[in-house]
Amino acid sequence: MKKMLSMTVNGAPLEVAVHTHATLAEVLRGELGLTGTKVGCGEGDCGACTVLLDGEPVNSCLVLALQAAGRTVTTIEGLSAEGAAAGESLHPVQAAFVEAGAIQCGFCSPGMILSAAALLRRCPDPTEADVRVALSGNLCRCTGYQKIIEATLAAAESLATSHAGDNSDREGGRP
Amino acid sequence: MRAARFDYLEPRDLDEALAALSEHSPDAVAAAGGTDLLRDLRQQKRRPSLVISLARIPVLSGVRSADDGGLLVGPMTTMAALASDPLVADLAPALAEAAGHMGSPQVRNRATIGGNLCNARPCADTAPPVIVHGARLQLSSKEGIREVEAESFITGPGATLREPHELLTAIQLPPSGVAASSAFETLTNRKAVEITITSATAWLELEGDLVKGASICLGSVGPRPMPGPSGAAVLLGVEPTPERIAQAASATVLDASPIDDFRGSADYRRHLVEVLTRRALTRALARARRRARGGDIAEAQGGVA
The missing domain is CATH 3.30.43.10 (Uridine Diphospho-n-acetylenolpyruvylglucosamine Reductase, domain 2)
Structure with a gap:
């Protein structure tokens, strides 16, 4: 049985017909082609399928697609697009992961990066403990946690610097 | 599949x-x-x-003060919301701790207290806090509304007093005394995305230097959340010295009926019951004393507010 689903994905409102039993992860990957969202365990243990639902990280394998009706979903593709909109090829958190070597096989990276990005939006100046809690629902099988934590802290710094730059621009009288 | x-x-x-x-x-x-x-x-x-889906029924979500000074918790309130709610942190800190410990950030953004209670796993982390606070649960159906004690709600693994045509529609926590508080202690193999091996939750109310009320509830050591009346009885009417708290924790072991499974042996769980109950009682006591002092200050400033 299919029903129409209206939601906003990565800033774009869309409508798609989905099975009532389809998960959000299945629709993002299978119907919308957004394969940056990975599915690992399918039970909410690994966090590979993490997306932001109204800005909050959730396991998209544990959300029925229809439960996203009327809500906003951000996937890793949407985060890249934010970076592109700012004139960079990647979002600052993605760039920090690349720079720190926080990616090995890459399967956990989209989920890790979305969890990190959600943390930095809520808490721009996190402690290492804050980062560890925020990433505690994302498993990395390449045991790259230390670099991932360092990358998240580095991203916080680079975002703070760029925001400080924005402020000085404003103070400089630019519109 | x-x-x-x-x-x-x-x-x-x-x-x-x-x-x-x-x-x-x-x-x-x-x-x-x-x-x-x-x-x-x-x-x-x-x-x-x-x-x-109950997700779009606004009346089922959120925490608010009840008319009697207690707390009304909507069953669709997420673990993340409970863990960060100032009213819950003040009046039922054990519940905030249990909710903040469960699963992972992603799970806490979706999982709800109502789901946790109605699924009725013996390891359901929010059940013991709700039970030690003496909550009543509201069950609604087309025919009407009834209330049951949280303590009797979960009857076995996955089994509750809720009938298939009923919904849990409110969790009602009674008003907290000025000198009462609670604490939740748990042990898991990892800090996140884990199932509780054993948990202990304690609630204490003081009158002067003596214990006026005590309640203990254990998780993952029986077919349902297990009340700890033996430990509570040790403390009633006496001064809660560290020795008495240790005695109460040790007596509580009698109230557990754990099994061996891959998370831990029954013996290990009995050991954990003693350690975690002692810690939970100690922290609940410190919080109750702090609240009592706060109450004294408010009383001394009498009527100003």
Whole structure:
């Protein structure tokens, strides 16, 4: 049985017909082609399928697609697009992961990066403990946690610097 | 494995949800946060013909003060919301701690207290805090509303007093005394995405230097959340010295009936009951004393507020 689903994905409102039993992860990957969202365990243990639902990280394998009706979903593709909109090829958190070597096989990276990005939006100046809690629902099988934590802290710094730059621009009288 | 097919309904108010549940139960299932349900659907442990999502019924979400000074917790309140709610942190800190410990950030953003209570796993972390605070649960159906004690609600693994055509519609915590508080202690193999090996939750109320009320509840050491009356009895009417707290913790071991499983042996769990109960009582006591001092200060400033 299919029903129409209206939601906003990565800033774009869309409508798609989905099975009532389809998960959000299945629709993002299978119907919308957004394969940056990975599915690992399918039970909410690994966090590979993490997306932001109204800005909050959730396991998209544990959300029925229809439960996203009327809500906003951000996937890793949407985060890249934010970076592109700012004139960079990647979002600052993605760039920090690349720079720190926080990616090995890459399967956990989209989920890790979305969890990190959600943390930095809520808490721009996190402690290492804050980062560890925020990433505690994302498993990395390449045991790259230390670099991932360092990358998240580095991203916080680079975002703070760029925001400080924005402020000085404003103070400089630019519109 | 994929979920078997089902129809899906998203009622906008409680009456619509209760009518649908009444019409389709027992083949309908109510979906709260879905963090357990989706796994069960995919593994086809459950094969409902209809899933009724409770996500868009505003009255079921959120925490507010009740008229009597207690707390009214909506069953669709997420673990993340409970863990960061200032009213819960003040009046039922054990509940905030249990909610903040469960699962992972992603799970806490979806999982709800109502789902946790109604799934009724022996390891359900929010059940012991709700029980030690003496909560009453409101069960609604098309026919009307009834209330049950939280302590008797969970009757066994996965079994509760809720009938298939009923919904848990409110968790009512009674007013907290000025010198009362609670604490939740748990042990898991990892700090996140884990299932409790053993938990202990304690609630204490003081009158002067003596214990006026005590309640203990244990998780994952029996077929349901296990009350700890033996430990509570040690403390009633006496001064809660560290020695008495240790005696109470040791007596509480008698109230547990753990089994061996891959998370821990029964012996290990009995050991944990003693350690975690002692810690929970000690922290609940410190909090109750702090609240009592705060109350004294407010009284000394009498009438200013």
